[in-house]
Amino acid sequence: MDGSLLPRRTDPLREMVQRFAEGAARHDREGSFPHENIALLREGGLLGMTVPPEFGGQGMGLSWAAELVGTVAEGCPATALVLAMQLIQHRGLARNTAVPRALRARIAEGAVERGELMNALRVEPELGTPARGGLPVTTARRVADGWWLSGRKIYSTGAPALDWGLVWARTDEASPRTGLFLVSMRAPGVRIVETWDQAGLRASGSHDVVFEDVALPGEHALELRSPSAWAAPDADAVAWNTLLIAALYTGVARAARDWLLGFLRARVPANLGAPLATLPRVQEAVGRIEALILTNTHLIAGAAGGGTGATGLGLMKTVAADNAVVAVQEAVALCGNHGLSRANPLERHLRDVLCARIHTPQPDAALLAAGRAALSI
DSSP: OOGGGTTTTSHHHHHHHHHHHHHHHHHHHHTOOOHHHHHHHHHTTOTTTTSOGGGTSOOOOHHHHHHHHHHHHHHOHHHHHHHHHHHHHHHHHHTOTTSOHHHHHHHHHHHHHHOOOEEEEOOBTTTBOGGGOOOOSOEEEEETTEEEEEEEEEEETTGGGOSEEEEEEEEOSSSOOEEEEEEETTSTTEEEEOOOOOSSOTTSOOEEEEEEEEEEEGGGEEEEEOGGGGOSOOHHHHHHHHHHHHHHHHHHHHHHHHHHHHHHHHOOOTTTOSOGGGOHHHHHHHHHHHHHHHHHHHHHHHHHTSOOOHHHHHHHHHHHHHHHHHHHHHHHHHHTHHHHOTTSTHHHHHHHHGGGGTSSSOHHHHHHHHHHHHHTO
16 A cells, blocks of 8 residues: 555654554453553544544545554554444445434534544344344334334444444334444443453454443434345445455554564574574565565555455455465464464464454355356356
């Protein structure tokens, strides 16, 4: 990606990412949420950057956002994931003309002026990811002055710091409609259950959120459709979701590569009498890692320019995820036991990068869609 899109090498951003990196190991071990990182993003004005100028934001585009998320991921990928979701959701909500303009303006203002944090809460214990189809169990019941929302969401990234949740739910009508409901995460009836205890991205705060008869104004039902009417993907949303996720895990691979280079230059085995970096086989392996990261960089930059359909974006995310995983695995293989020692960050990078394959679209779905398209089936 074009480094000119983002002041990546300016002191403030470099210092911020370094601070993220310094706290990453502690948050990983504790499984604690990096509130201080979100505060730094807020102070830097980065949480409202994709809000369009008509609502007071900068209207920054996809190339810029991907560059930012990838850079933040070099310091703390959990923080980068929270940031990515923020940029994606504000981009989507601001451009959704089905939502009253006054409501869009109010939410956008919160992000720009106060750094309010938002994410979509979609996944459920029974349903899994909505990308696989099916109706959510979370239900909005119509009442005289609005809606009452009840249900449970899992994998709710950033839950400890969210100001707003975009909750995927069904109505209680005879023919249910589905859509997003805007919920203040501090409203009565909203409860976070700290369930997140995964191998990777341990600091992302992706806990369960329970909604128990949460009262919502009528206008907070943002857009309701019959379930079948959601079948066609929104091209803009697909591009932002796939490319920011690809950029995030490419950032993890870069962090692993950077640590590896330092290790190889400094490590001097007694039987060799020279740094590992002098060995041709090591140089070749590092070259393979460079090739994988370079491929991702150009894939993301090219797709961010537009013109790639949903099927192609799914393939690109799948390839980029695989490349990032293989790059970190290559780094671990070069280091032996040092690569798996918890005293070094490489084993954390490995656990984090493995999460790349979990994000929608998952590999089987992306490959199936591409195969059907190629076969015209």
